[in-house]
Amino acid sequence: MPMSELLSVSELSVEFTTDRGVAQVLDRISLAIAPGEVVGLVGESGCGKTTLARTVLGVLPAGGRIRGGAIHWEGRDLLRMDARLVNDEIRGRAITFIPQDPWSSLSPLFTVGTQIMDLMKWKSPRRGVTGTRGHWPALVRGYPGARRRADREAVLDVLRAVQIPEPERALRRLPHEFSGGQRQRLMIAMALLPRPDLIIADEPTTALDVTIQAQILRLLRDLVKERGVSVLFTTHDLGTAYELCDRVVVMYAGQEMESAPTDAFFERPAHPYTRRLLDSLPTAGGEIRDIPGEVPSLIGPPPGCRFHPRCDYATAECRARRPDVHAVEGAHRVRCYHPVIAA
Amino acid sequence: MRGALFVLARLARDRSALVGLVLILVLGLAALLAPVLATHPGDVFEIHPAKRLQPPGAQHLFGTDRMGSDIYSRLLYGARITILIGVIAVGASLAIGVPVGLAAGYYHSWASDLLMRVSDIFLAVPQVVLAIAIAQTLGPSLPNVILALSVTYWPWFARLVYAETRSLEKEVFIESTAALGASPLRLIALHVLPNVASPIIVRASIGMGFTILTAAALGFLGLGPPPPTPEWGRTIAESREFLPDAWWYAAAPGLAIFLTVMGFNLLGDGLRDVLDPRIRRAGAAVRTSAVNADV
Amino acid sequence: MSEPRAAPLLEVVDLARYFPIRNAFGLRTGSIRAVDGVSLAVWPGETLGLVGESGCGKSTLGKTVMGIHGPTAGEIRFAGREIGGLGRRERRSVARDLQYVYQDPGASLDPRWKIRRLLHEPLQIHTALSRAERQDQVEAMLREVGLPDAHLDLYPHELSGGQQRRVGLARTLMVRPSLVILDEPTSGLDVSVQASVLKLFRRLQAAFALTYLFISHDLAVVRAMCQRVAVMYLGKVVELAEAAVLFEDPRHPYTRSLLSAVPVIGGRRVTRDFALEGEPPNPRDIPTGCRFRTRCPLVQDLCAVESPPLRSTGGGLVACHFA
Numbered sequence: 006m007p008m009s010e011l012l013s014v015s016e017l018s019v020e021f022t023t024d025r026g027v028a029q030v031l032d033r034i035s036l037a038i039a040p041g042e043v044v045g046l047v048g049e050s051g052c053g054k055t056t057l058a059r060t061v062l063g064v065l066p067a068g069g070r071i072r073g074g075a076i077h078w079e080g081r082d083l084l085r086m087d088a089r090l091v092n093d094e095i096r097g098r099a100i101t102f103i104p105q106d107p108w109s110s111l112s113p114l115f116t117v118g119t120q121i122m123d124l125m126k127w128k129s130p131r132r133g134v135t136g137t138r139g140h141w142p143a144l145v146r147g148y149p150g151a152r153r154r155a156d157r158e159a160v161l162d163v164l165r166a167v168q169i170p171e172p173e174r175a176l177r178r179l180p181h182e183f184s185g186g187q188r189q190r191l192m193i194a195m196a197l198l199p200r201p202d203l204i205i206a207d208e209p210t211t212a213l214d215v216t217i218q219a220q221i222l223r224l225l226r227d228l229v230k231e232r233g234v235s236v237l238f239t240t241h242d243l244g245t246a247y248e249l250c251d252r253v254v255v256m257y258a259g260q261e262m263e264s265a266p267t268d269a270f271f272e273r274p275a276h277p278y279t280r281r282l283l284d285s286l287p288t289a290g291g292e293i294r295d296i297p298g299e300v301p302s303l304i305g306p307p308p309g310c311r312f313h314p315r316c317d318y319a320t321a322e323c324r325a326r327r328p329d330v331h332a333v334e335g336a337h338r339v340r341c342y343h344p345v346i347a348a
Numbered sequence: 349m350r351g352a353l354f355v356l357a358r359l360a361r362d363r364s365a366l367v368g369l370v371l372i373l374v375l376g377l378a379a380l381l382a383p384v385l386a387t388h389p390g391d392v393f394e395i396h397p398a399k400r401l402q403p404p405g406a407q408h409l410f411g412t413d414r415m416g417s418d419i420y421s422r423l424l425y426g427a428r429i430t431i432l433i434g435v436i437a438v439g440a441s442l443a444i445g446v447p448v449g450l451a452a453g454y455y456h457s458w459a460s461d462l463l464m465r466v467s468d469i470f471l472a473v474p475q476v477v478l479a480i481a482i483a484q485t486l487g488p489s490l491p492n493v494i495l496a497l498s499v500t501y502w503p504w505f506a507r508l509v510y511a512e513t514r515s516l517e518k519e520v521f522i523e524s525t526a527a528l529g530a531s532p533l534r535l536i537a538l539h540v541l542p543n544v545a546s547p548i549i550v551r552a553s554i555g556m557g558f559t560i561l562t563a564a565a566l567g568f569l570g571l572g573p574p575p576p577t578p579e580w581g582r583t584i585a586e587s588r589e590f591l592p593d594a595w596w597y598a599a600a601p602g603l604a605i606f607l608t609v610m611g612f613n614l615l616g617d618g619l620r621d622v623l624d625p626r627i628r629r630a631g632a633a634v635r636t637s638a639v640n641a642d643v
Numbered sequence: 644m645s646e647p648r649a650a651p652l653l654e655v656v657d658l659a660r661y662f663p664i665r666n667a668f669g670l671r672t673g674s675i676r677a678v679d680g681v682s683l684a685v686w687p688g689e690t691l692g693l694v695g696e697s698g699c700g701k702s703t704l705g706k707t708v709m710g711i712h713g714p715t716a717g718e719i720r721f722a723g724r725e726i727g728g729l730g731r732r733e734r735r736s737v738a739r740d741l742q743y744v745y746q747d748p749g750a751s752l753d754p755r756w757k758i759r760r761l762l763h764e765p766l767q768i769h770t771a772l773s774r775a776e777r778q779d780q781v782e783a784m785l786r787e788v789g790l791p792d793a794h795l796d797l798y799p800h801e802l803s804g805g806q807q808r809r810v811g812l813a814r815t816l817m818v819r820p821s822l823v824i825l826d827e828p829t830s831g832l833d834v835s836v837q838a839s840v841l842k843l844f845r846r847l848q849a850a851f852a853l854t855y856l857f858i859s860h861d862l863a864v865v866r867a868m869c870q871r872v873a874v875m876y877l878g879k880v881v882e883l884a885e886a887a888v889l890f891e892d893p894r895h896p897y898t899r900s901l902l903s904a905v906p907v908i909g910g911r912r913v914t915r916d917f918a919l920e921g922e923p924p925n926p927r928d929i930p931t932g933c934r935f936r937t938r939c940p941l942v943q944d945l946c947a948v949e950s951p952p953l954r955s956t957g958g959g960l961v962a963c964h965f966a
């Protein structure tokens with residue numbers, strides 16, 4: 006496995022137990038992210054993008070179970086490592102998270118400063134490696150003064166970088182005193198402070214107005230490029246994927262369908278689903294095209310390629326077996342027996 | 349109604365609710381079939397001084413009282429009184445309290461505030477005390493007991509329905525049906541009321557238990573129907589001077605009251621668990637299952 | 644512009660809707676001026692778009708026109724008739740012609756009623772048709788929105804979200820209104836579902852000769868669906884023009900910023916060019932003069948003193964001293 010890949014998800018399968026049966030939420034997903042790369046994971050409801058993001062982070066909700074596959078981080082399989090080690094070293098440190106909803110991500114009871122410094126106590130890049138032995142209970146652990154001061158300086162720096170006005174005062178404020186856009190900047194700051202290698206952003210601008218969204222997208226792009234951080238960015242809004250990402254991966258009903266560099270993805274989509282999806286975007290006063298049929302239930306999903314019931318090109322092969330990966334050109338890959346390759 | 353059978357089926361799964369249901373059924377049967385089940389039906393009116401204060405035995409299942417009457421038979425007839433009081437008192441409370449609550453909740457006027465303040469006044473006084481005061485003033489009789497209990501219990505329904513109506517009016521479907529042109533009467537009767545029915549039913553069940561207990565208290569204090577009416581509370585009062593020797597005299601009616609009230613309370617609790625979460629869960633199931641969520 | 648048209652179907656004149664701000668004692672300390680002097684007209688058969696970001700007042704405007712909120716000031720004229728000051732009872736008769744679709748039409752269904760009863764109800768309220776006649780209309784409407792008859796015997800929670808949406812729409816259209824206010828009808832929907840919903844709106848518009856007031860924050864959707872578009876900011880309309888004109892050549896600085904913030908696939912990247920800083924002011928604390936002046940690249944002294952009126956310039960109406 007090439008070391009140029011920071012994160013490599015291979016053949017990951019996840020299922021969820023619900024009232025009505027077992028939902029096959031992810032079906033042998035493979036995904037790789039190189040250092041410094043911004044990858045967009047797009048898809049509609051039920052496609053599995055949020056589950057994939059959460060599984061990499063290790064925070065599957067109750068009822069979710071990993072059925073197979075591996076998640077390689079810098080060569081080691083996170084799923085087979087010691088859980089405490091993953092929690093201490095990787096989660097919140099090497100891999101951080103920006104959630105979708107800026108309104109409920111911070112505790113309303115504590116000041117922003119308290120919450121950020123609490124984060125720094127555990128996840129500061131200046132904190133030594135703890136290993137798995139000698140674990141004091143969390144309450145008892147101290148926070149050495151020198152490191153605390155250095156951390157605080159770093160916090161103020163990052164707050165300035167995310168354009169929070171008057172950072173010292175901001176630290177003393179409670180979360181509800183900030184607007185949605187400002188809270189999202191705080192979340193970005195908190196994701197950057199541990200100096201991660203990968204940030205997982207789950208629809209970070211969905212809840213924001215479009216002008217605020219533009220500011221946040223610009224900020225995010227500048228900061229990650231500056232610091233060389235990789236980003237795994239999930240969204241159902243193709244426009245934001247276009248803005249932010251180097252590469253786009255599209256998912257449908259728990260399977261990955263196509264992966265391509267951004268321009269190639271939007272200009273020369275090869276997978277029938279991608280083409281239909283891009284076609285259904287609203288255009289200026291023109292025809293509106295939708296996709297006939299509905300997203301299948303993940304409890305007892307269609308066999309083979311899960312898009313085949315709605316696909317114009319489906320054949321018996323598509324129904325029988327999931328397609329292999331087909332290279333269109335360079336890094337542009339598609340899982341389809343009948344990809345549409347522009348001449 | 350298909351809905352009712354569904355509720356019963358769910359209820360049956362909850363063991364304590366089932367116990368409650370059984371107890372109430374037993375009460376109902378006892379009242380209904382009193383003439384058949386009683387060993388000495390005549391003893392409601394007849395007295396047999398020679399047989400007074402006999403302990404429970406083959407002839408008299410729960411023994412005899414100070415007049416020699418069979419306690420068991422008198423209890424069965426007493427069940428009729430108990431049910432009558434409970435049903436009418438709670439029924440009257442519903443008939444007054446629910447419309448008051450609906451009107452006060454739906455409209456936002458000084459009249460609603462006034463209605464709620466009035467019911468607050470009633471709620472502020474301990475029910476038993478109020479019932480005693482009313483019954484005392486009016487004199488001991490069955491109708492007066494029912495009156496006293498209705499007067500003290502209706503505010504509970506009013507307040508409950510008021511709160512539920514106020515919270516319901518924020519629901520989109522109420523606002524949208526109003527936007528469709530529905531009159532307030534239609535909205536209240538056909539949309540609000542069915543949606544607040546569950547808490548009302550739960551409260552009614554628990555209210556039965558409470559009302560019966562209070563009625564027994566009134567009877568005990570001599571404010572209930574006069575002898576020879578075999579009211580349970582009065583029977584306990586009569587037994588006082590003969591305790592602790594004639595223990596059965598107090599134990600039998602006491603046990604009857606206890607089981608009846610507990611039955612209604614258990615049923616009410618069980619109904620509460622079955623009725624509300626079902627509706628909420630049914631609606632939520634479609635929205636939050638992993639299949640439909642943004643997975 | 645073509646020859647003079649018939650009278651507008653809906654006209655609002657200087658409409659205002661304020662919400663009181665109360666302190667801890669319940670005393671009124673101020674107002675949120677959610678809609679603050681809006682005038683516009685909707686012509687029969689057209690789809691007028693109303694766009695803006697959160698807090699601009701577009702949803703409040705829709706609800707005030709519908710009568711869900713009472714107007715604080717101004718007039719609402721529907722089919723020539725002044726309806727803003729009507730009492731509750733008279734307002735109900737207007738409901739037959741003027742309807743409102745919520746962002747989630749499925750939520751507008753009483754969870755304890757079957758679909759059949761839900762669809763009969765509008766006819767029971769507004770007409771004196773017999774049961775059989777109502778049933779005919781209900782079945783016809785089901786076909787129009789693309790639902791099978793079998794759904795009549797189900798409860799809302801037994802249908803999928805998309806099906807609930809169709810039932811909600813059907814319910815609104817049962818009495819054949821002439822104007823329908825659509826409030827954020829595609830918000831939160833997947834791209835392909837959104838396309839299906841928009842197609843349905845178009846088809847229903849043709850089938851029932853509907854006029855739409857289309858309230859949305861999604862500019863791409865508005866562009867696809869609307870002939871004319873009004874842009875709102877903090878309670879006022881800042882620009883009103885035909886869709887093609889507005890999107891090709893926006894005049895108001897806010898409209899320009901708004902349009903430049905929207906990612907356009909295949910176009911220049913917003914993240915490189917976007918320049919609007921800051922956030923909208925607190926709606927409790929609206930700036931004097933022009934509301935946009937705190938963020939406007941063209942701001943000058945006059946802007947703090949005088950609030951610019953909507954005036955006609957070339958293709959449409961713009962509220963700016965310097966546009």
